[in-house]
Amino acid sequence: MTLFRSDFFLAAMNNKFYTAFICLLLFTACSGSEGYDLGDDEVQWKEPPVELPSIPVNEKPRILWMDASANFDFLANSKENIRSCLVKAKYTGFTEIVVDVRPTCGDVLYNSSLVEQITTLNHVERTASWDYLGTFIEEAHNLGLKVNANINVMVGGNIRDGGVLYRDSEKSSWATQLYYPSGIISIMDDERSHAKFFNPVNPEVQAYLLSLIRELAQNYSNLDGIILDRARFNSIESDFSQLTKTAFEKYIGKTVDAFPYSVFTWNADKVKPGLYYKQWLEFRAKITHDFFQKAGETIKGVNPDIKFGTYTGSWYSSYYNEGVNWASNRFDASAHYSWATPEYKNYGYASLLDLYMTGAYGKTLYGAENEWTVEGAILNAKKVTLGDVNVIGSLYGLNYENKPNDAEEAVYITLTVGDGLMFFDMIYLRMYDQWNAVKRGIDRALEND
Known part of the structure; x- marks a missing residue:
């Protein structure tokens, strides 16, 4: 992969694909136990028990994501640039946008009395005083585009922006504690972690984040949707604080001795499960599920017309690393994977969502049984969500640098195999002039509907 200028690479590290990029390097097959000592009893995918309904292509959402950090130099101080990119999005065939208004620094790009406004992001100063999110809503709605506001949830800072x-x-106690082979450290002391995650188990963290979500829904009642990104644990290494240990003990009804070793130990760079490992994964999934339930209720309590959505990676076989079960609560992961308990399915949150975007970020386009292809990622996501929510395939623009035919084909796949398109991110449309390729893919899918 050819990297671009160093300042943009830092910006890319600050967006959601940084996690996907690392996963793509680590996992080249669809096995859920790659890199982990979990045994060899993985089970192949089973077909869904029911035929899922087909949606006409012209009714499927076509969403363009606009990352705050990566696009800040273009958008922060220019209403005209906001207007021009929205016009281009409309012409290309997009029907909705996601505007990132709480990047990983944890400050915001909307009117708030609870948190500071961003004045500098990715080394770019914002001198304008007009309402960033409000301008997007006004301009997009004038063009007939829907607007979803994205907040990066379980983060409160990053190395570059503070x-x-x-x-x-x-x-300081809100920062997650990471368990490495060398011991347990605060993420604030970990130079490898660019984004600084909160501990999702901490009730103070949850209350704070729910207050931000409530205020966003209240202050922008004309939003079409609110999207949660990074609504998860940082990694398999997170969280190993005493607060989380106590909460886990309450969950299983036992005192956990030899913590964290009874959860897992390290064998070089591989996790070796301990006595409570599966219950630990189950507990983390419950924490995330319950937060999603509260977040959805918070939004709907303010305005039931605002859609509640999220983005996750599509690699379900290993997404337990992040403490997330984005499947249907009717999908029994324990029938497919050795790491899951029968109770793990109870914390699938698909049915809580109005809008679900899954990262079909593989460079290979076709391959129905491989979750690391664009086609397979979408199909396997549909198999585990079981129709509880539509699956919008999400594409990563950097995969199609100098590959306009692949970009066109990938767009076509998401709109014919899946339930919609999300393109991440507008920066790649601008950098590599991918607008026409995306338009051809959208037009071809509509023509063949």
């Missing part, structure tokens, strides 16, 4: 975890010592 944030609440850097400036507020009273919130």
Whole structure:
């Protein structure tokens, strides 16, 4: 992969694909136990028990994501640039946008009385005083485009831009604790972690984040949707604080001795499951599920017309690493994977969502049984969500650098195999002039509907 200029690479690290990029390097097959000592009893996918309904292509959402950090130099101070990119999105065939208004620094690009406004992001200063999100809503709605506001949830800062975890010592206990082979450390002391995650188990963290979600819904009642990104644990190494240990003990009704070793130990760079490993994965999934339930209820309590959505990676076989079960609560992961308990399915949150975007970020386009292809990622996501929510395939523009035919074909796949398209990110449309390729893919899918 050819990397671009160094300042944009730092920006890319700050967006959701950084996780996907690492996963793509680590996992080249669809096995859920790659890199982990979980045994060899994985089970192949089974067909869904019912035929899922087909949606006409012209009714499927076509969403363009606009990352705050990557596009800040273009959008931060220019209403005209916002207007021009929205016009181009409309012409290309997109029907909705996701505008990123809480990047990983944890500060925001909307009117708030609870958190600081962003003035500098990715080394770009914002001098304009007009309402960033409000301008997107006004301009997009004038063009007939729907607007979804994205917030990066379980983060409170990043190495480059700082944030609440850097400036507020009273919130230092909110930072997640990471368990590495060398021991347990705060993520604030970990140079490898660019984005600084909160501990999702901490009730103070949850209350704070729910207050932000509530305020966003209240202040922007004309939003079409609110999207949660990074609504998860940082990694398999997170969270190993005493607070989380106590909560886990309450969940299983036992005192956990030899913590964290009774959860898992390290064998070089591989996880070796301990006595409570499967219950630990189940517990983490419950934490995320319950937060999603609260977040959805918070949004709907303010305005039931605002859609509630999320983005996750599509690699379900290993997404337990992030403490997330985005499947249907009717999908029994334990029948397919050795890491899941029968109770794991109870914390599938697909039915809580109005909008679900899954990262079909593989470079290979076709291959129905491989979750690392564009086609397979979407089909396997549909198999585990079981129709509880439509599956919108999400494409990563950097995969199609100098490959306009692949970009066109990938767009066509998402709109014919899946329930919609999300393209991440507008920066790649601009950098590599992929607008026409995306338009051809959209037009071809509509013509063949």
